[in-house]
Amino acid sequence: MSREIVAGVDGSPESLAAADWAAREAGHRGLSLRLVHAWRWEPLDLPLLQDPAEQQQAARDVLREAETTLAERYPRLELSAEVIGDTPVAALLGTVRRAEALVVGSRGHGAVTGFLLGSYGQQLIAGSPVPVVAVRARDGAPAEPPVGEVLVGQHGSPGDSAPALRFAFETAVARGAAVRAVRAWSLPPLLAYSPASMRLADEAGGLVPYEEKALREALAPWRERYPEVPVTEHVELGSAGQVLLSTSGSAQLLVVGRRAHRGALGSRIGSVAHAALHLAPCPVAVVPHEVDAQD
Known part of the structure; x- marks a missing residue:
């Protein structure tokens, strides 16, 4: 069973930087990279038009864009991508059985209010059986090694x-x-x-x-x-x-x-x-x- 690095992708600059960092690390270690986007239809109690099919397609588009970018940037990388119908924490923790590391995005310095140190991020780090790497948007820039x-x-x-x-x-x-x-x-x-x-x-x-x-x-x-x-x-x-x-x-x-x-x-x-x-x-x-x- 091949080993891999897992990266969570949600379309934000931070998560795309994390995916790029994970791709470079997978290349260094001779591992495959698995991109994961969590999506689950949960109707909101708001007077808005809510189309689950459109939202699911949007989730696929987010993942496809990241996958296409990385495939062009790292053509030798063994790459897979998956939309998982679950909450972010459950989806990501459910994928790490074969993983060497789980890579996620972070919003930066100071009073962090974003994904990483919010309730989702803290649950990920505290619950993951493998190392979790937090990457900021500028950390994943592909310009220089x-x-x-x-x-x-x-x-x-x-x-x-x-x-x-x-x-x-x-x-x-x-x-x-x-x-x-x-x-x-x-x-x-x-x-x-x-x-x-x-x-x-x-x-x-x-x-x-x-x-x-x-x-x-x-x-x-x-x-x-x-x-x-x-x-x-x-x-x-x-x-x-x-x-x-x-x-x-x-x-x-x-x-x-x-x-x-x-x-x-x-x-x-x-x-x-x-x-x-x-x-x-x-x-x-x-x-x-x-x-x-x-x-």
Whole structure:
């Protein structure tokens, strides 16, 4: 069964940019691309003429336009397109069983009110079993190939960030890019100090060497698996979101992990992913922790 990248298309400039980014990524990785447009007839309680056949045809036209554009731009790409009669979240999540990633559009900086960080986008990111890449309209412009490092956040134990590191290294290999792995750390509050934790820090020579050692250990298996990828280790005092954003200016992709938190108000994607999706100047890949990176 062939692997693929899935891109959601709704006719907006953001979704068309996402489809173009997904096409380039599929080409880099030697994968096929599947375009998906979700459409379901739901009559509105308004005094307007509503023709389901016309709306369905409009949905097909949106998808056909995107498919035609990409087929002309990337003639060697294996490409398919499908209109699915369902809500956007259900339609897209239902297509990712064979996918390496799901790519969607984002509306940009600041107070985002568009698809990505609205209820649909948050449900997609929190519920997807595969990485979700958010692309802004300018990120998908086909003029120049992307340049810069693949930036990835590392936290906790090697296992905690293994899925994000795996995606970052695979992307770097496909694009011939370098990886910058960032580990942010903070001074623990007084009550968090314990003899065991301080002993580990003392054995490493201090808090900074301890954090540097933790990053090296997390990177070790990926450096061994992908020796051709240049790697820069970056350890900095500060919050993870702040440190990642401060180093993302020259990145071609920012990769962060997420563990979905479910509460009374629904799924949340975590503060680091939320900050990256709002403010990073490059495309952002949010990788679920549940992915087994050791396969």
